[in-house]
Amino acid sequence: MDWINAIIQGALLGGLYALFAAGLSLIFGVMRLVNIAHGDLIVLSAYVALTTSVGLGLNPLLALVIVVPVMAAFGYALQRLILNRTMGDDLLPPLLVTFGLSVIIQNALLMGYSADPQKLQAGPIETASVSLGPITLGVMPVLVFAVAVAVIAGLQWMFYRTALGRAFRATSDRQDIAQLMGLNRAHVFGLAMALSLAVTALAGVFLGIRTSFDPAAGASRLIFGFEAVIIGGLGNLWGTLGGGVILGIAQTLGAKINPGYQILAGHLVFLLILAIRPRGLFPRMDG
Amino acid sequence: MPDPILSIHGLDAHYGDFQALYGVDLAVERGQVLAVIGANGAGKTTLMRSISGLLRNAPDAVRWQGRPIGALRADQIAALGIALVPEGRLLFPSLSVEENLIIGGQLGRKGPWSLTRIYDLFPILKERRNVPATALSGGQQQMVAIGRALMSNPELLMMDEISLGLAPVIIKSIYEALPGIVGEGLSAIVVEQDIAKALSVSSHVTCLQEGRVSLTGGSGELSRDAISKAYFGV
Numbered sequence: 001m002d003w004i005n006a007i008i009q010g011a012l013l014g015g016l017y018a019l020f021a022a023g024l025s026l027i028f029g030v031m032r033l034v035n036i037a038h039g040d041l042i043v044l045s046a047y048v049a050l051t052t053s054v055g056l057g058l059n060p061l062l063a064l065v066i067v068v069p070v071m072a073a074f075g076y077a078l079q080r081l082i083l084n085r086t087m088g089d090d091l092l093p094p095l096l097v098t099f100g101l102s103v104i105i106q107n108a109l110l111m112g113y114s115a116d117p118q119k120l121q122a123g124p125i126e127t128a129s130v131s132l133g134p135i136t137l138g139v140m141p142v143l144v145f146a147v148a149v150a151v152i153a154g155l156q157w158m159f160y161r162t163a164l165g166r167a168f169r170a171t172s173d174r175q176d177i178a179q180l181m182g183l184n185r186a187h188v189f190g191l192a193m194a195l196s197l198a199v200t201a202l203a204g205v206f207l208g209i210r211t212s213f214d215p216a217a218g219a220s221r222l223i224f225g226f227e228a229v230i231i232g233g234l235g236n237l238w239g240t241l242g243g244g245v246i247l248g249i250a251q252t253l254g255a256k257i258n259p260g261y262q263i264l265a266g267h268l269v270f271l272l273i274l275a276i277r278p279r280g281l282f283p284r285m286d287g
Numbered sequence: 288m289p290d291p292i293l294s295i296h297g298l299d300a301h302y303g304d305f306q307a308l309y310g311v312d313l314a315v316e317r318g319q320v321l322a323v324i325g326a327n328g329a330g331k332t333t334l335m336r337s338i339s340g341l342l343r344n345a346p347d348a349v350r351w352q353g354r355p356i357g358a359l360r361a362d363q364i365a366a367l368g369i370a371l372v373p374e375g376r377l378l379f380p381s382l383s384v385e386e387n388l389i390i391g392g393q394l395g396r397k398g399p400w401s402l403t404r405i406y407d408l409f410p411i412l413k414e415r416r417n418v419p420a421t422a423l424s425g426g427q428q429q430m431v432a433i434g435r436a437l438m439s440n441p442e443l444l445m446m447d448e449i450s451l452g453l454a455p456v457i458i459k460s461i462y463e464a465l466p467g468i469v470g471e472g473l474s475a476i477v478v479e480q481d482i483a484k485a486l487s488v489s490s491h492v493t494c495l496q497e498g499r500v501s502l503t504g505g506s507g508e509l510s511r512d513a514i515s516k517a518y519f520g521v
Contacts, residue, residue: 182394
């Protein structure tokens with residue numbers, strides 16, 4: 001029963017990883033931008049939530065009402081003012097700029113908040129749980145997983161059923177021809193980054209409620225996000241959720257064998273899947 | 288004579304250090320169909336890219352209803368009512384046939400063209416509207432590309448080599464649809480390598496040779512000799 005419990009907890013943890021990954025997947029899909037600063041943006045969101053919740057005396061979950069739009073606006077500005085200047089046929093310049101951004105965010109957080117670990121205090125909901133027979137589920141992990149499913153479903157719907165999603169797909173296909181249709185590429189990219197950072201804001205707040213974080217915590221979140229995307233298959237949003245769940249289960253099972261193996265087990269499963277299915281488990285059928 | 292809807296004056300176009308157009312002059316009047324002919328590499332596609340804003344130029348080189356537009360972005364030019372059917376069709380592979388058409392109309396310009404009318408013009412597209420656009424045959428893809436451009440209800444429609452790579456019978460059916468398209472005050476520029484096709488649909492013709500205008504005149508008035516001299520430069 002312990003093992004089943006570990007698998008279920010791991011699957012729920014996978015919801016958080018899927019949230020790390022969804023924003024990454026979204027901007028790679030729309031503009032082929034590999035955002036090295038993604039993990040640091042998750043941590044930045046957690047700090048924005050910390051300041052908002054402490055400053056206004058809000059529960060961090062309520063602070064999302066402020067953090068999500070703030071991060072989305074930041075994403076739009078970041079894309080329009082900085083990243084768009086580096087976009088072109090070459091993938092390298094934007095990648096390097098996001099690497100620089102990662103360094104800047106880490107050091108700015110260090111200056112502003114010091115290196116002390118911080119945590120978001122969400123109150124009794126953090127320890128609340130429900131029992132299903134022998135299995136006990138934390139309310140927060142279930143909530144995070146439900147939000148992850150809702151976010152993935154929402155992004156999927158947006159991509160395939162709305163004018164914005166059509167614009168994203170068209171721009172992703174052929175940037176110059178999309179421009180001929182009257183879509184301003186710079187604006188479309190700005191919207192994609194805004195949406196990506198809105199999801200990142202959710203991920204950052206849930207991360208900050210789950211564990212403590214410090215300015216250097218972004219790098220491992222970036223890796224978990226990348227691993228979830230690659231396991232699931234590039235360009236497949238539901239695959240990203242599946243990838244997150246697989247990664248989460250691998251980590252909790254690893255921790256069950258030996259607490260020191262948690263992270264290692266996740267990486268090993270990732271490498272195994274990469275070796276067997278280089279395009280991920282659920283690659284997109286077309287293209 | 289009325290003012291031209293589009294006038295190009297002294298247009299130089301470059302790709303990096305390479306100059307593709309040298310002082311091109313050209314005018315299109317409202318309701319007119321202008322054919323642009325020329326051999327491979329004469330600069331026809333560069334001219335289309337320059338007008339549509341995919342290639343940006345000196346502001347004054349291209350004027351739209353008197354307004355300088357040479358330096359505008361492609362999306363700004365599309366909003367003015369200039370649509371391009373690009374060479375090689377270049378549909379959006381991730382979008383269905385219908386989505387390709389809808390995105391062509393996403394600027395929301397008012398006019399006679401709608402999904403219904405595109406489907407009336409090319410009924411086969413209605414049958415296949417939920418198929419990915421690139422799963423269609425070449426001729427059907429060309430119909431989508433034309434429909435996508437029309438969906439923006441343009442005042443000027445530019446078609447770049449729409450017969451390239453298509454079977455003659457398909458080319459014939461697409462060209463037969465043209466009078467129904469340009470009949471309503473719509474101006475058009477038709478780029479063609481096939482001189483006979485170009486002359487048959489146009490009222491005026493401009494020939495490019497190595498980036499320069501080598502001949503211009505009424506489609507019915509130019510002699511074969513003059514055209515082949517302007518076309519091949521011999």
